[in-house]
Amino acid sequence: MPSTMFDRIWDSHVIADMGEGWSLLYLDRILVHDLSGGRAMKELAAQGRRVAEPNKVFATPDHAISSEPGRTENTYPKGAKLLASLRERCAAEGVRIFDIGTKGNGIVHVIGPELAIVLPGVTLACGDSHTCTNGGVGAMAFGIGSSELVHALATQTLPQLRPGTFRIRFEGTRPAGVTAKDMILAAIGRFGTAAGTGMAMEYAGSAVRALSLEERLTLCNLSIEMGARVGMVAPDDTTFEYLAGRQFAPTGAAWDAALKDWRVLPSDADARFTRDEVIDMASLVPQITWGTSPEMVTDVTGHVPRLEDAPDASKRSSLEAALRYMGLTPGQKLAGTKVDWVFIGSCTNSRLSDLRAAADVLKGRRKAEHVTAWVVPGSEQVKADAEAEGLHLRFEEAGFEWREPGCALCVAANGETVPDGARCVSTSNRNFVGRQGTGARTHLASPAMAAAAALAGAIVDVRSY
């Protein structure tokens, strides 16, 4: 019987069939972060339990630490408390922690692939919805809540309900200005924020094969914005070249054995998916969101919907509420809308290739005077690599702030916020009400689009910049 990559990974991790579609699954890796990690490990201890396999658990503080240049753990005191408890619990349980300011630290979904903690064919769980990012290497990685995290830590397993499968094939060559971010935003716009609920996504097709590993991570990152906990791209030579030699990648004979297993992971050509869709790359242009849900997205050349476009009264009232929050007029053109902030960072778009793409747009120009622009590298490694090639200087010359690694302005859990009413073009993944701060107006876009917006001081089509 032909099978999908998802089937292979799921089936090979089933410890016990629990009936009604539920299985007890083995977890190869668990990642924890400061926001929920210390608390979950404390809860575990309060139950009189221990971490089952500490060498398969990895911790990094990222959410609640400041990204201010020269920051210490005390720059944001509430975060310092969370970090202290994470450190204390990791030490007590023998769990590796990549502490702030040290090699390996960074946003949890950036360091997973970067350190090769996640590998093709493995299962990985983390108490964070964007864990799906890791699927870019061909793993089944999914986000869980804190009770499930306690369970995972205590047993290295989780009872899970088998999802359906949803494949999106991106076919054709990539038009100018279109990035992985635009591909996934366009898909969310087309299929909606709930299309992937109860599904595991697989992204395939010639345009996905042509993506770099880092771009595949960006693609998978927004799977949860389509409702899917899992997003995956089949591993290939691009994946293997990326992983080889990284800190926790197998070596020697183990690497050879792994490669043999990884090469047979991809879905069979005739495998059946619950849902299968194709997107023609030729139809894509750079994307930008205009509303308060990632599905409220349009071509950068497009307009905000008119109220009469809403199919029913309840859609109309949510459209009205979104536009009111965003300070936009129904039917208006998006390009030219004044922008106050630009944020380049987050687990979506803070890797070296993202920073290069943004820097390339700048070409020695300066940001508009009224714009505050931040660049927050995704990890210590990204920061070091970027500085080694002088990217930080190019950003600073353009008037951007070059900051310390962390979630920063993506989440507003670290004392950093976009001011009330300010408009921000952000490379992150959520434009929810209040996500970047109370009253903050977020427009999601690619790093290149964000850099162009900083130069223009307005939403602008990067292809004309």
Added chain:
Amino acid sequence: MEQFRSVTGLAIPLMEANVDTDVIIPIQRLVGSGRDGLGQYAFERRRYLPDGSDNLDFIPNREPYKGSSIMLAAENFGCGSSREGAVWALMGMGIRCVIAPSFGDIFFANCFQNGLLPVKLPIEAIRRIAQETEESPGNARTTVDLQRKVVITPRGETIPFGVDDRKRHAMLEGLDDISLTLQQGDAIAAWKEKDRASRGWAWESVA
């Protein structure tokens, strides 16, 4: 986990789609505090006016809905962030059951870990409950009975709903998953031994 058998109360017709967990509980509230006391911050940005008083445009604030235990919503309730604090905040404001056509997957799983019952019904059925409730909010009572797997609308219509037997049993008894899994200790150990032999690379690289 808190047991759940059945709940009867006035259903709050929130009836919005894509209510995300950032809206249910702002992240700042999860940095400082533990799970207790989150109830006062549930829907914080919509629930209060800048001066701290109740925003009466927000239905859950209006009498007689204030403090009710059942919430009605449209598609994709609880989408977005995995924060379990969203469930704790809802329970803290007195909600024991949310009825919606669909839920965010992680939120749905988190509900069952805590004893908040998520019930999936077709949107038309939810609209009927909302309508019957709004006709006479003073005495419109909805019952959600997990034992019988039915919702009884204010006018007495009985609507069955589906729920996993395993999850239902755990909710009815207030059982915790970890002890159930630990009973499988032998199966887990056997699986690990076999896997270590066949997939050594997944073990050695982090040993």
